[in-house]
Amino acid sequence: MMQHRYVGPEEPVEVNLTKQGDAWTHDGHRLELHGERLKITLADGTVHLAHAAKTGDVWWVHLNGHTFRWERMEPGATSSGHDGGLAAPMPGKVLEVLVDVGQSVTAGDALMVLEAMKMEHRIVATSGGVVTAVHFQANDQVAQGAALLSIEESN
């Protein structure tokens, strides 16, 4: 049995994979290799062909019209990226900073306006807290993933 661990859209999830002959099983589903595709027999007996591809630590899976994205974690590692830092979703330019250090914000407050891909994007607080740092000012270029602001959450 092999353990795999992922960060998905919600909480980290663990997968306990079992191998039986040429097949792999998990949660009642069964997988066999089918050329370059993955043949999956769901717990309900229906058969689907999946596509999977990996880039960096992320597995992308297409199954029955749905696409899933799973970031792999080394077993034992903790979830990343939940430190209250707000990162740039893509390279772009800061158009406007809407908050100051020390300011209290509530979830949904606009914090910054970025321009990327010829569109404006608002960076919005996902939880209430106090702004502890603003790392860029208007007209700064930001790299993708750059931490834009820090917020200390008020729970």
Next chain:
Amino acid sequence: MMQHRYVGPEEPVEVNLTKQGDAWTHDGHRLELHGERLKITLADGTVHLAHAAKTGDVWWVHLNGHTFRWERMEPGATSSGHDGGLAAPMPGKVLEVLVDVGQSVTAGDALMVLEAMKMEHRIVATSGGVVTAVHFQANDQVAQGAALLSIEESN
């Protein structure tokens, strides 16, 4: 300068390849790598993108709507397959043998009838000569490439 040697539809040909920086040249044409494709500037200045793929010793090349097939020979090797033996073009079944050992044939004479891919195919002499061996009889299964008959050419 690198020498390459090929068997094509006609006589064996030799290619003397020259490398200049990232480009390769031959016969006034120039080639550069362009992703997975090959960007070729012909001697007349026009630019085309070629596809190339290799299976076994054979290179397949698609260029400007034309497909070429070149069997690579190790430098110094001699041409293969011109020994007067007639080989099965694909797996199939011998339906009929139309000649006997010792019989004289002229170019164009039908020698054997094969069934493959649900069609009948006639094996025809490419040059005049005397049949020196018939390796199969009616209803025999033949593998692709199997020598069907031997003919001693009468030049």
Next chain:
Amino acid sequence: MSINVLVANRGEIACRVLRACKEAGIGTVAVCAPNDEGSLFTELADRVVVLQGDTIATTYLDQAQIIEAARSTGATAVHPGFGFLSERADFARAVSEAGLIWIGPSPEAIEKMGDKMTARQTMRAAGVPVIPGEEVEETDETDALQALREAANRVGYPLLLKASSGGGGKGMRAVHDPAEFEQAALGARREAVAAFGDGRIYIERLLSGSKHVEIQVLADSHGRTIHLGERECSVQRRHQKVFEEAPGPTMTPALREAMGSAAVAAAQAVDYVGAGTVEFLLAPTGEFFFLEMNTRIQVEHPVTELVTGVDIVREQLRIAKGEPMACGDLMIRGHAIEVRLYAEDAANGFLPSIGPLLVFRPPEGPGLRLDTGVREGDEVTPNYDPMLAKLIVWAPSREEALQKMRRALDEFVVLGTTTNIRFLRELCDVAEVVSGNTTTTTIDDVWPHGWTPQVDETLLSASLLAASAAESLGLNRQSTRGASGDLSDGLNPFQTISRRFP
């Protein structure tokens, strides 16, 4: 009524039918021979049943196994595609007797049309003109040969020998001289026995300079029988169509009306239900003669779909469910051309070829349709018909359709297996094709000694640069699909072949 369809076929037509079912919300079952496991069509079905057997006879032609597959999977209808069991009245009957819906005409209609001799007699009775010729009913080979030779003398040379159960050029021989007669008749009988289990041969006068024009018909169980206009399929190699178009380039509205009416009369004469095609020979005089009726969907149905806007397979499904056809009055728009891509060496007597599809990159852009059952990485094997794909274009005018076809064929890249792509491309520049004045002998007339590609020496030399540079660059590209270990050796059909097959 809701149905579940088992498709008793493989390759591109299975893909075509399975996709149509999926769009219609109809559940599907594919059957496949063991050597077809993993083929594209098996991926498009809800369920797959692997038929046990290692020949066509014990798989795609095994009626009992297929009917059992339907029963075990809960399929309620069987679509036969074309070829295989599609024109076997006994299979249609067995399907119906098993309580399943047969997506096609009644066994009686198949019988009356499937036996070409009976069909000629039925058509004569229905007032549909047939080609001058004779049917010969003897089954003993010696008697048959004698009777055929006598009939041949009455019909006169040149003539065509045709298998009464034939189709697709199999069991067919053109005979120009009485001296060739016996060998031709024996070959035709042998091929017919092998392909159809029926060696009966009939004789037609060879009407040279004629066009092959066929009419698509549709009939539902509510009494409506219509035609969807013509397809011209004159351009044939070895009696097999390679270039098909709609509308016919020399067709007139009056002739379409006359041929359409004859086709509808032919269908009604056998109480036809479903999709079918009535094939005619159109003589230079403007006279047309019944050739045969194909009681199934045809390879070239897409050209009719593109110019009429009717989805013929969807209509087959509606008709099978007992619904009326959805299509309205005939409305022909623009021009469609189909070419058949074969794995074959057109420069070598159209000899079928095999090998891996190392690269398979169809052209792209508006107005193109590709019906195929293969994808890059697949193998072309000698087990089945060597047709790889049908490339179909539509454009507002015939001239634009030909332009589009030329562009598309130039961009179609297939490496690893010899194909007829370049032959098809040159065909698009042949004067008769450009003008539309094609006949069933156009290919033989244009290339009486066989086709040889017009090779541009500059490209030839540049291709050697490409091969050599790719070798030196280490781009020994192998397909990454399938069992890639198999691709690098053992599958090259050409290694020891250095001569031409006529």
Next chain:
Amino acid sequence: MSINVLVANRGEIACRVLRACKEAGIGTVAVCAPNDEGSLFTELADRVVVLQGDTIATTYLDQAQIIEAARSTGATAVHPGFGFLSERADFARAVSEAGLIWIGPSPEAIEKMGDKMTARQTMRAAGVPVIPGEEVEETDETDALQALREAANRVGYPLLLKASSGGGGKGMRAVHDPAEFEQAALGARREAVAAFGDGRIYIERLLSGSKHVEIQVLADSHGRTIHLGERECSVQRRHQKVFEEAPGPTMTPALREAMGSAAVAAAQAVDYVGAGTVEFLLAPTGEFFFLEMNTRIQVEHPVTELVTGVDIVREQLRIAKGEPMACGDLMIRGHAIEVRLYAEDAANGFLPSIGPLLVFRPPEGPGLRLDTGVREGDEVTPNYDPMLAKLIVWAPSREEALQKMRRALDEFVVLGTTTNIRFLRELCDVAEVVSGNTTTTTIDDVWPHGWTPQVDETLLSASLLAASAAESLGLNRQSTRGASGDLSDGLNPFQTISRRFP
């Protein structure tokens, strides 16, 4: 007259135009920014000129460089596609002054329609109904804000702020409450200045519950101006169309005639020549109002091509050569739907996404058309518009077209970059879309709090099996195209992002 066409654009529309030229036997030149070298469209041109510059302004918007590229390559005509310089009258004028043919309407027509305020005034004069609203001409920001606020109070809330030089949703804001006005007006002006160098804003009453219906027009230099019927493009996210169809699901012949006549009148009012689109808002009352005229080919032109059988780009080429249009009378058949595939996170406020196209497998089968400028192995970068492809289907009926679109979207596999495929697929099941009763606010009405995918827990769990088994099997599939070393690291835009953007 023979022409050589330079395509002053990139991506899928460049591919569309280049292929049309190739089919017409017209020589082609592509221009590309350095970061587009090797893009699909550059492979379809006879010649490629790399523009020197590292921003859009210094490449695709650099008029002098593009005109010099035409001159140096012997191009005699310029096709601008859409976006970029396509609606820049000064560019059209510069092209003509350089002795080149501009494939589009005259600079004067572009000016009259391109400035939305002038267009409204021109249309009012020509008797074409316009949306109630006001134009504000001030350019000083403070004055403009003051004038806009006063005009807003006269027009009434809710209202729309629109950039006079705008398009594609840029510089547009809906304002429902006076309190939001100032921030919206400033944002709209800023976006408009950034995108078009022109911050002027006008105000229209927000007609809620309306449909966006547009009429395709074509006019040649022989005095013929026609319309090709309507497209309905009501389904929009962030004022950008994502789902377009023809004919309009609720259209009547009488309304088509009325709107078509208005569109032709609009075109004639500016002596229009070429292909253009007159956009209308169709109110629930059946009244329609001029929105704007796009003086160029449109993203959604394929749906019109599929139902009318007219090749709009080929007609553009004919018109540019001074020939009459080839198309005949309007003949609408069947139903076509287009969806726009974006690299965006539909569950996250449609935030654009980037990344490698590790897998890019479009669906196959009859009735599908894909217009795209990318292929597997390409990168989606933040440099350009995130539209990856347009998937277009045609079927005899609207119901069948929707069925085909569902099947096609289910089979479309894109891995490596987040796309809106699943959003589009769910859209096909939305009651308003199924019935055709869509309006410009349908997406906001159906998903007032933003779209979240309906995730099937079984599939979610099975996808974890797939990822884990693939990992254990060592199937760390990387694209083999391009600089594959770049794909494995550094390009994942999501690594540190675990929160949602509204």
